[in-house]
Amino acid sequence: MSKIMGTAVSRKDGLAKVTGQATYAAEHQLPGLVYGYVVTATIANGQIQAIDTEAAEQSPGVIAVFTHNNVPKIFKPSNDFRKSKIYEARLPLSDAQVHYAGQIIGLVVANTFEQARDAAQRVKVDYTAQAPTIAAKDAVFKPAPSMFGEDMTFQTGKFTSGDFSAAMAGAAATMTATYHTSTELHAPMEPHATIAHWQGTDTLTIYEPTQWVMGTQRTYAELFGLPSEKVRVVSPFLGGGFGSKAFPWPHGILAAAAARQLQRPVKLVLSRRQMTANTGHRSETEQTVRLAAMADGTLTAISHTAKSCTSPVESFPEPCTGITPVMYTTPNLYTSQELAVMNVGTPTFMRAPGENPGMWALESAMDELAWQLKLDPVALRLKNQTEKHQRKSLPFSAKHFSDCLQVGAERFGWQNRSMTPRSLTQEGKLVGWGMAAATFPAMRGVASVKVRLLPDGTAHILTSGNDMGTGAYTMVAVTAAETLGIPVEQVRVEMGDSQLPDGGLAGGSQMTASLAPAVIQACREVLKSVNCTTATAVCAALQQSGRAAIEATATTAPGAEMKQWAFQSWGAHFCEVTVDEEIGRLRVTRWVAVMDVGQVINAKTAASQVRGGVIMGIGQALMEECHFDPNTGYPVVYDLATYHFPAHADIPRIEVIFVGEPDLNFNPAGARGVGEIGITGVSAAVANAVYHATGNRFRHLPLTPDKLMAS
Incomplete structure (x- = not known):
C-alpha cells in the first residue's frame, strides 16, 4: 500500500486557484443574467412609515423593486438545523419593522450592477425611530437558551457539580477575574454572493458559497415549497467562510425569490459595508472565572460565567463555557451563560465559536493563578488535566495533551x-x-x-462535501490514494454540488473526520467488488472485462463509540513578545504550536490550518474590534481598510508540531479536525506573555497601544 497519509502533499486545487481557473459563486456566467442590489435601513430600531420606490423604478435599466409591500412568496422553513437552517429566523421583508442598522429593507433588480446600485440610492424611506440598544452595558441579560454543544446538539450553558461555594471558602488560594472580548467581524476574501436561476417555477439552481451544500439545498427547498431534488446548489470553491457561509442569509433568499418572480437569473453580491452589518460577526463577551486551589496548585473549584449579545431577529449565544468541563479536573464546577438582545446584526459561528473566547478567559485565569502560587504555568496545567469529560462523564479517547505541553516547552x-x-x-x-x-x-x-476506478488506473471521487480553503480536495485525494494504493496524482476529486452524494458540513472541524471514513469505505468496496486487494488488480480486471469503470458508494456515520468515549483535540501555544512601552507597540516575535489531532492526513495543509488559526488569534489579541456608532447603530468599521487585521509584518515564523496517535476509536482514518483548534488559546498566550514582559495584567481584548500606554 502506498504510504501517502501524513506526508506533505501540495493542494489539488492550488493551480486552479492561483491561475484563476477556479470559478467562485459570483463568477458564473448565465444567459439573461440581471443584477440585484439591496436597500438597507439607516436606523437601528423602529418602523418604516413609508417607502417611496417611484424614482428607483423609473431609473434606467431597472426591472423591479421589492419591499415589504410586494415581497414575493417565501415560506418559513422548519429552521431546526438538521432539516433546514437560516441565519435570521425572521424572513426578509416580512414586515415594516427595523431591528438593526443595515437590515435589508428592499431589493432593486436591474440590467447591470451599476444601474441597480444607482437606483437603490433613489429609494426614499420615512421611519418612526425608537432609541436602539447598541451598548452591552445598556442591555438586559437573561439566562441563555440552549446552544450548540460539542456533540452538535443544543444544550444549556449551565452546569453544576459539587459545592462551589464551600470549596472557595476552604481554598488555600483563590483567583477571580473578569475578561472581555470585543465584537469581531467576518472578513472572508470572497464576499457573500448568490446567483439564483429558475428553470420554470419549480426547479431552482443556486450558485452560492456555502459550507453545507445539502443543508442549503434542503433549506432553499423549504423556503420555496419545493422537493429537495428540485433544487441544485453549486459551490465547488469558497474564498473563506469561518462559519459565516453555512446557511442562507436574507440576501440569498431575496435573490431566489426575485429570480422566480422575474423568471430571470439574478446575481446579488454584497458590498463589504453591507457584509459588516448583515452577514454575521462574533459577539462581544464578558466572562468571569473564579478558581480555587490548594497550595500545591491542585484545583478544588472552577466557576466560569459568560455573557454575550444577540440580535432581535435570531437567538445566538456565544457558547463560551462549553470548554470548561473538558480542560481541568475539579470536584466542584459551575458554569452559566447569559444573553442580551441588542439592535445589531445577527452574531453567528466564527472559527471556534465559544471555544475561542472561552479559552481566552480560562487560560488567562490559569496563568494568573500560576503566578499567584509561584508555579510554572505548564506544571499547573499538567497537574490538573482531566482524563474524562466532566459533563458527559466519559473518558477521553487518544488524549495527548501532556505531550503537547511538554514537547512545546522543550522546543520553545x-x-x-x-x-x-x-x-x-x-x-x-x-x-x-x-x-x-x-x-x-x-x-x-x-x-x-462515490468512488469510480477507471481502466487507466485513475480514480474519480465524487461528493457534495466541499472545500472552503481548508484543503479538503487534497485530503480526499490522499485518503483515496492511500486506500487504493495508487499515486495521489491519479486521483481526481469533484466536490461542492448537490447532485453528488451528501458529503456533510464543512464546519465544526468535521469535514475531514466525516469524509475520510466514507472515502475509505467506498474505496474498499471497489476493491471488494472484484475480489481484489489493489487498484492495479482492479484495473487489470476492468481491461479484460471491457467495462468503463467500477464504482461504489459508501455512507458512514458516528455510532456507538460516541456513548463510550469523549473525543477532543488538544494543543499548546508558546509565544514571545516585545513591548515598547513608550509608544505602546506590541510585537509577537516567536511562536511554537503543538497539536494533537489524531492522524494527520496531509501535513502541509494541516500545518497551514494551524498557522491560519494562530494568525487569526493574533489579530483578535492585538487589533480586531468592531464598535457600533451609538447614533446610527452602524459598525464604525466598514471595509478591509478600516477593520484592522494582521498583515505579514505582524506575524513571526510559526512553528507547528503534531504529536499523538491516530484516534481509531473515533473513525477508521483515526483523524480528528484541525481547522479550528489553532485559534483557541492564542489570545491568552499573547496576553500572558505581555504580563511576563510588563508586569501588567490585561483582561480586555484587543491589546491596542492606548491600553499598553495607559498602564
Whole structure:
C-alpha cells in the first residue's frame, strides 16, 4: 500500500486557484443574467412609515423593486438545523419593522450592477425611530437558551457539580477575574454572493458559497415549497467562510425569490459595508472565572460565567463555557451563560465559536493563578488535566495533551524562562514569554462518497462535501490514494454540488473526520467488488472485462463509540513578545504550536490550518474590534481598510508540531479536525506573555497601544 497519509502533499486545487481557473459563486456566467442590489435601513430600531420606490423604478435599466409591500412568496422553513437552517429566523421583508442598522429593507433588480446600485440610492424611506440598544452595558441579560454543544446538539450553558461555594471558602488560594472580548467581524476574501436561476417555477439552481451544500439545498427547498431534488446548489470553491457561509442569509433568499418572480437569473453580491452589518460577526463577551486551589496548585473549584449579545431577529449565544468541563479536573464546577438582545446584526459561528473566547478567559485565569502560587504555568496545567469529560462523564479517547505541553516547552526553551516580570529586555524593549492550552471538540457527521476506478488506473471521487480553503480536495485525494494504493496524482476529486452524494458540513472541524471514513469505505468496496486487494488488480480486471469503470458508494456515520468515549483535540501555544512601552507597540516575535489531532492526513495543509488559526488569534489579541456608532447603530468599521487585521509584518515564523496517535476509536482514518483548534488559546498566550514582559495584567481584548500606554 502506498504510504501517502501524513506526508506533505501540495493542494489539488492550488493551480486552479492561483491561475484563476477556479470559478467562485459570483463568477458564473448565465444567459439573461440581471443584477440585484439591496436597500438597507439607516436606523437601528423602529418602523418604516413609508417607502417611496417611484424614482428607483423609473431609473434606467431597472426591472423591479421589492419591499415589504410586494415581497414575493417565501415560506418559513422548519429552521431546526438538521432539516433546514437560516441565519435570521425572521424572513426578509416580512414586515415594516427595523431591528438593526443595515437590515435589508428592499431589493432593486436591474440590467447591470451599476444601474441597480444607482437606483437603490433613489429609494426614499420615512421611519418612526425608537432609541436602539447598541451598548452591552445598556442591555438586559437573561439566562441563555440552549446552544450548540460539542456533540452538535443544543444544550444549556449551565452546569453544576459539587459545592462551589464551600470549596472557595476552604481554598488555600483563590483567583477571580473578569475578561472581555470585543465584537469581531467576518472578513472572508470572497464576499457573500448568490446567483439564483429558475428553470420554470419549480426547479431552482443556486450558485452560492456555502459550507453545507445539502443543508442549503434542503433549506432553499423549504423556503420555496419545493422537493429537495428540485433544487441544485453549486459551490465547488469558497474564498473563506469561518462559519459565516453555512446557511442562507436574507440576501440569498431575496435573490431566489426575485429570480422566480422575474423568471430571470439574478446575481446579488454584497458590498463589504453591507457584509459588516448583515452577514454575521462574533459577539462581544464578558466572562468571569473564579478558581480555587490548594497550595500545591491542585484545583478544588472552577466557576466560569459568560455573557454575550444577540440580535432581535435570531437567538445566538456565544457558547463560551462549553470548554470548561473538558480542560481541568475539579470536584466542584459551575458554569452559566447569559444573553442580551441588542439592535445589531445577527452574531453567528466564527472559527471556534465559544471555544475561542472561552479559552481566552480560562487560560488567562490559569496563568494568573500560576503566578499567584509561584508555579510554572505548564506544571499547573499538567497537574490538573482531566482524563474524562466532566459533563458527559466519559473518558477521553487518544488524549495527548501532556505531550503537547511538554514537547512545546522543550522546543520553545521554556525551561530558560525567567520567573520575574519585566526581567527580560532586548534593544530597549521589554520581552515576555507566555503560553496557553488549546482545545476543540472532535465532531463527525454523516457523509457519503462515490468512488469510480477507471481502466487507466485513475480514480474519480465524487461528493457534495466541499472545500472552503481548508484543503479538503487534497485530503480526499490522499485518503483515496492511500486506500487504493495508487499515486495521489491519479486521483481526481469533484466536490461542492448537490447532485453528488451528501458529503456533510464543512464546519465544526468535521469535514475531514466525516469524509475520510466514507472515502475509505467506498474505496474498499471497489476493491471488494472484484475480489481484489489493489487498484492495479482492479484495473487489470476492468481491461479484460471491457467495462468503463467500477464504482461504489459508501455512507458512514458516528455510532456507538460516541456513548463510550469523549473525543477532543488538544494543543499548546508558546509565544514571545516585545513591548515598547513608550509608544505602546506590541510585537509577537516567536511562536511554537503543538497539536494533537489524531492522524494527520496531509501535513502541509494541516500545518497551514494551524498557522491560519494562530494568525487569526493574533489579530483578535492585538487589533480586531468592531464598535457600533451609538447614533446610527452602524459598525464604525466598514471595509478591509478600516477593520484592522494582521498583515505579514505582524506575524513571526510559526512553528507547528503534531504529536499523538491516530484516534481509531473515533473513525477508521483515526483523524480528528484541525481547522479550528489553532485559534483557541492564542489570545491568552499573547496576553500572558505581555504580563511576563510588563508586569501588567490585561483582561480586555484587543491589546491596542492606548491600553499598553495607559498602564
